[in-house]
Each structure stands twice: as C-alpha cells, then as structure tokens.
Amino acid sequence: MPSLKEQIDNDLKQAMRNKEAETLSVLRMLLSAVKDREISLRSGEDVSLSDEQVLEVLSSEAKKRKDSISAYERGGRADLAEKEKNEIKILEKYLPEQMSDEELKNIVKEVVETHSGASLRDFGKIMGAVMPRVKGKADGNKVGEAVKKALS
Helix, strand or coil: CCCHHHHHHHHHHHHHHHCCHHHHHHHHHHHHHHHHHHHHHCECECCCCCHHHHHHHHHHHHHHHHHHHHHHHHCCCHHHHHHHHHHHHHHHCCCCCCCCHHHHHHHHHHHHHHCCCCCHHHHHHHHHHHHHHHCCCCCHHHHHHHHHHHHC
C-alpha cells in the first residue's frame, strides 16, 4: 500500500489526466505544504515525512480552510466560503474518519476521571492528555468544548 504522500501524488497525476482544475490546485497546495515541512525539518540530508506527519500537515491545511470559511461568512463572501468548503471536501478524502461526539465525550470523561478533582483550572492538562488520543480524528475546537463541558 502506498504511503499517504504517494497516494496524494498519484491522485494529483490522475487529476491532471482528468483535467480537474480544483482538485489539482488543492493537491498541489497540499504537496507544497508537505515539501515545506520537509524542508523545515531538514538538517543536512533530505527528510521524508511519515504518514503521521503528512496527516498533521493535512489537518493544518483543513483547519486553515475552516478558519477562512468563518471569516468569509462574516465578511459576506459566500462565494469564497463555498470555494473553501469544496477544498475541505477534497482534503477530507485523506484525513481519517472523524470521531463521533459520543466517542469524544467518553475519552474526555475517561481522562477527567484519571485527574481526580479536576476543575476548569486544569483545562490545559486535560487537553494535553486528550489531544494525543484523538489526534487527527477530532477537531481541536470540538475537543476544547467537550473538555469545558466535562469540567463544568
């Protein structure tokens, strides 16, 4: 099975063959972001990112798009918001399936229980314990809301 980066590269080539301009644009941007991360991690010799590191780049790019959507909607630019939504759909093909609210709630509850007497002041500690367990499977904002709800 090809690595995630190879899969994206293969899909880029397929998008070129099929003349899918939007998919082509998004995948080029994604591979560029992956290459930038590789360059930033390089110290002398070439570095190739693991699938997990490529997933981090993917998540980051998807988050940028989500932030842009809310900014465009506040600014009354529905056309640009729609473009960003379409780009997220393309990126989501490579992201792991998102965790359900119930699964997230159970993980947060489990972590809160291990920190006896946890209060809102322990928000950072709880987030620090939850995030590695849900990495790539849940949005950070969603996790933050679930932790606040569990601590209050």
